[in-house]
Amino acid sequence: MAPxxxxxxxxxxxxFLGDIAALLGNDANLWEGARQAANQLATGGKLEHNVDPVVxxxxxxxxxxxxxxxAHVTNLDPTSGGRPPRTDPVTRSGWxxxxxxxxxxxxxxLSERLASDQEHGQEHSMDPFAGLLRMMSPMTVAxxxxxxxxxxxxxxxxxxxxxVPRRHDRVxxxxxxxxxxxxxWSLDVDDVMLWVAIREHAMHSVLSVTHVHAELDRLLHRYVxxxxxxxxxxxxxxxxxxxxxxxxxASQQMNTQLQRIFGNPELLLGVSxxxxxxxxxxxxxxxxxxxxxxxxxxxxxxxxxxxxGFGALxxxxxxxxxxxxxxxxxxxxxxxxxxxxxxxxxDNFVAxxxxxxxxxxxxxxxxxxxxPTPNExxxxxxxxxxxxxxx
Numbered sequence: 001m002a003p004x005x006x007x008x009x010x011x012x013x014x015x016f017l018g019d020i021a022a023l024l025g026n027d028a029n030l031w032e033g034a035r036q037a038a039n040q041l042a043t044g045g046k047l048e049h050n051v052d053p054v055v056x057x058x059x060x061x062x063x064x065x066x067x068x069x070x071a072h073v074t075n076l077d078p079t080s081g082g083r084p085p086r087t088d089p090v091t092r093s094g095w096x097x098x099x100x101x102x103x104x105x106x107x108x109x110l111s112e113r114l115a116s117d118q119e120h121g122q123e124h125s126m127d128p129f130a131g132l133l134r135m136m137s138p139m140t141v142a143x144x145x146x147x148x149x150x151x152x153x154x155x156x157x158x159x160x161x162x163x164v165p166r167r168h169d170r171v172x173x174x175x176x177x178x179x180x181x182x183x184x185w186s187l188d189v190d191d192v193m194l195w196v197a198i199r200e201h202a203m204h205s206v207l208s209v210t211h212v213h214a215e216l217d218r219l220l221h222r223y224v225x226x227x228x229x230x231x232x233x234x235x236x237x238x239x240x241x242x243x244x245x246x247x248x249x250a251s252q253q254m255n256t257q258l259q260r261i262f263g264n265p266e267l268l269l270g271v272s273x274x275x276x277x278x279x280x281x282x283x284x285x286x287x288x289x290x291x292x293x294x295x296x297x298x299x300x301x302x303x304x305x306x307x308x309g310f311g312a313l314x315x316x317x318x319x320x321x322x323x324x325x326x327x328x329x330x331x332x333x334x335x336x337x338x339x340x341x342x343x344x345x346x347d348n349f350v351a352x353x354x355x356x357x358x359x360x361x362x363x364x365x366x367x368x369x370x371x372p373t374p375n376e377x378x379x380x381x382x383x384x385x386x387x388x389x390x391x
Contacts, residue, residue: 030139034146035100041150042096051089055175059193063087063171066197069302075363076205085169085204087197095174096153099162103145106164110224111141157181158200160295163288163338165207165216171200185316191307195299195317198306202298206291209366219284226277282374288338289346290372294365297350345377352380357389364389 067084070076078085090098115138152161158173159166166172173196182189207213303310322340338346349372353362364370364387376383384390 030142031100031104033139034142034149035097037143037146038096038100038150038153039093041147042092042153044154048091048093051091051175056089058190059089059173059175059197060087062190062194063173063197063201065306066194066302067201069306070198070201070205070298073298073301074202074205076209076366078201078205078208083169085171085201087171087173089175090172092153092156092174092176095156095172096149098166098172099149099152099156100145102162102164102166103149106220106224107141107145109221110227111138113225113227114141157196160200160203160292164220165213169204171197171204173197173200181316181320185312187313187316188309191309191313194306195303195310195313198299198302199295202295202302203291206294206366211368212287212291212366212371215371216284216287219280219287222280223277223284226280285338285342286374286377287371289342290349290365290377291346292338292343293346293350294362296347297354297359297362349377349380349383353384356380357384361387361389 067078071078153174155177156162156174157177159171173193175193178192178196179189181187182192207216300314303314307313321343350362353365361384365372367387370387372383376386
């Protein structure tokens with residue numbers, strides 16, 4: 001990226017702000033900075049040890065048991081080229097780095113979408129700070145992605161906590177988060193690890209269905225393409241300009257205020273959602289709610305056979321999900337975090353299909369062309385009728 005010309009830099013000649021704008025024009029490795037931010041958030045800035053070899057071995061044994069039971073319940077093939085997925089216990093920072101690489105193509109697409117709006121002659125606000133945010137767009141896209149990945153890594157159990165399909169055949173599991181959760185709820189660590197392994201292998205099996213993975217990718221791309229650039233102003237950002245009057249403290253004050261607005265990714269990135277996203281959001285929520293409800297049903301079938309305290313564990317997980325609603329700002333940008341209402345609709349759909357057509361009928365979800373529409377999600381009978389299944 002070439003340094004900005006003075007005529008394109010609204011802060012040229014202005015102390016501090018002009019320095020920021022000039023810095024953004026340098027050829028910096030933005031994604032390396034994002035990775036460092038993700039790791040810092042994931043670890044809280046503390047030293048992180050590798051996964052204990054004993055834990056690694058135990059997880060390998062548990063994962064094999066989970067894989068066999070999931071295969072028996074679903075009859076889905078989770079292999080790629082005849083090879084089963086590899087279960088990898090990872091640290092929080094390892095999960096964050098992998099998550100960042102997974103969402104990077106989507107974030108790069110968003111950055112290109114915003115750059116395209118700018119190149120096609122949209123009028124820009126004369127507000128100087130809006131100009132700074134516009135120039136910061138590539139950096140803020142990368143840093144927002146890093147913040148999302150790092151924040152999620154502090155609680156994630158495995159792949160499925162991201163909500164975006166991974167690009168590899170590895171089932172990542174975070175033993176440190178499992179141990180913390182088990183301790184918080186006085187649960188057996190091995191039981192929680194087995195529960196997580198069943199869920200992750202079930203999710204991996206569903207997303208290994210080629211057309212399901214492709215449809216989720218397509219919807220995520222359409223969702224990102226629906227964003228449009230908007231121009232934030234000082235009023236939108238609620239910045240306290242008087243705090244910058246004292247030049248000796250201006251840098252610290254600006255840093256504090258920038259950290260605050262980083263909590264609003266849509267405003268920070270200068271984006272708004274296009275009305276065309278509504279249909280895409282409905283279809284994306286429909287697909288994700290059905291996938292998660294199906295996976296929950298697989299866990300409910302396999303879990304009690306293997307986990308003595310399955311009921312108490314499931315209740316603890318449910319409360320964890322409820323407590324997490326609305327706390328992550330990943331959903332405000334990517335739209336892939338399911339609300340309680342969306343999960344309820346997915347659960348009702350799966351229960352309705354099982355009641356009318358049994359789990360043999362439910363298994364037809366993953367046939368080509370059988371994914372339910374938003375209307376069918378609300379009325380399972382419509383989906384059953386389309387597939388000529390018993391009502």
